[in-house]
Amino acid sequence: MTFADISHFTLDEKLRLFPAESRTLLRPALLSILQSKAGATNDPRKSGTLRSRRLHFLKFCYDMNLRDDYLMNGPDFPHERRVATFALYTVALATGRTIKGQYIKSATIKQYLHAAASFICLFTGRDPRYNNPSDTKMSPDIHATIAEVERHENVPNKLEPYTLDMQQHLEHHNIDTKAHRDGLWKTCEDWNSIGLLDGHRLSECAQTSANKNIGDQATFDGISIAFCVEDVTCYDKSKGRVSISDFLQNPDLVWRIKTGFSHRKNGNHGEEKLFIRSEKSPLRCYIRRMHSILSRFDRLIGITTT
Template sequence: GAQPPRPRVAPYASKQLALSWKRSRPTPPASAADPLAAAYNKKFFGVDDPTTRPSVSRWLSTLPAQCRSALCDFGRIIDAENARSNLTKSAATQRSRQLHYMRFCTSVNLCTDADYCLASAPLEARNYVLACYAVSLIQGNTILGGSVKHATLNGYIKAVVDMHTDRQLTSPRLVEKDLVSPLLDAVKRYESVPNRRDMIYDSMVSHMLQVTAGLQDDCLHSAILDWIILGRYGVFRQSEWCQTSQSIAMTRPSLALPVQEPLAFIPSDFAFFDSEGRPLP
């Protein structure tokens, strides 16, 4: 189906990206039934601005309906470029983050008549939606598609809160139990860990298994993956399978005699015993 118009100016404070519409053809007009497209058209064409709505509606109505639909994409570019020249960098960032939240709501089928603030919903429900959005951001679903730090994450959340307060709605975080705060605190604690490393998720291991599926068992990539799986799923203590500090000097490994070359581990190399020292089957 038709895609909602995506402003190429608002998300990025870059002249190169801001002028990208010069090198691309306009996309077909979005469906009038698309709530996100309708919200975009109102916001970027000035129709939703109380100071300009009467005059804009007056002269727009003189154009044929099909013409207005066909010119929608061009009008969006005109409006975005004009808005860009009048917005400060912080205001542009704020608007970009609010549009990103609107896209999130649309992606999870959560929009009622283009009301992304869910004004008629209980405050607890709006807080839950905001917490889900925070999880999505923490997982890397940001404007640029990467992880962000605690301060930037706070900026994303504040932009959504401002969407509510600008409409004289109560902040979705003013509930008895704010579901967003523990998420932000967890990110802040993670950032405070010295020499931290990103975790290896099950999806990463699954991807590596697919990549190494056609390789030899004793090649470098397969061997590294074996060690990763051994450490993550083998229930070994760290000192039993890896070097716990960088103070241990690297030396020539002891070779398995009589074969004068290192070999990969195989299941028969391991034996497991119970608490009484008896071998497990």
């Protein structure tokens, strides 16, 4: 038999409406009233969900070897154990031990608990989610788990940062697959590597989707948003200027590169950053990566700037 959710008032709360000397005699009758009110729901879908969640709680008790009193209504069954059992059930729900084995939100966890608690209340007259009948909040042991789930839900969705581990994985992938030097994977490897060093955003160095064709550049106040060859200035060991064409022919000439950012999301347009050659870590060397980027551009498009 499927019972609908019982009233918010538990049996003990109703008993307190009567004189203390009458409560023992009235308890069976009041329990009968609560059980009589628990008729089948009119919505078959809700009825099925309610039944499934109650059976899920009983299965949890079975799996945890809590099989001595499934209904928790024995004469020696302490209410503290009911609350503790529901606290453990809350943790199980929060860690994905649900009907479909999926993580659920805090609101759904509360619905699971309400379905199970309303069933147990039919036999005990006490809501196992609350320490005392007069409490307006669930037991702290239960509330703490739900609050932790809510805390994670309230964290705003943010893009995950690109990490060094991701970059190393990409480098190993390109070695294992023998990625073409002018292909997408090698291009991403170079750009992502310098991105770890200069912290640029995609919107600060690339065309928009509306301007994806070569020569159709998106501009901001007449200045190209996309990264351009003109944004790179090369210097030798003595801080003398080195042309792009000489850099392409002999990358060892260049020891410093000053990169200009014509467009910045924070409004600091025209910002420049200086990068020094790294002999200790060639894969993390900005100079070597920029040489690879410019060489690829020269092979595919052609560089006319000197």
